[in-house]
Amino acid sequence: MARVLIIGAGGVGQVVTHKCAQVPGVSRELDFPQGIGRHKIYLMYHEELESLLKHFPEIRRARFWMSFSDSYLKHLEVLQNVGMTRIDPVMYEGREVIPLKFLRPPT
Secondary structure, eight states: OOOOOOOOOOOOOHHHHHHHHHOTTOEEEEEETTTTEEEEEEEEOOHHHHHHHHHOTTOOOOOEEEEOOHHHHHHHHHHHHTTTTOOSOEEETTEEEOHHHHHSOOO
8 A cells, every 4th residue: 555645835836836827737636634625636846846755765656736726726827818927038118027037026
């Protein structure tokens, strides 16, 4: 029987946001325990997977799944439809701008 390690984390980085926008169809429904209920989860890349596999070589396969609210996904869909989730430069008023960086300025 396979063992599963579930790690909870907060926050959504720009890479996660971009990957969710890129591959919205890689998802499934999951029944979470202890009254949390059924939620749709999305398979995506996350840099923490690289660290886990590096420091725990006995792990044969690791995946990162994340759940988002319907409201968040609708906002992300609108941003994607207008091109704001792009990570490649575009010209805006004579200047090169990366739309996703424009939405999330450096901290």
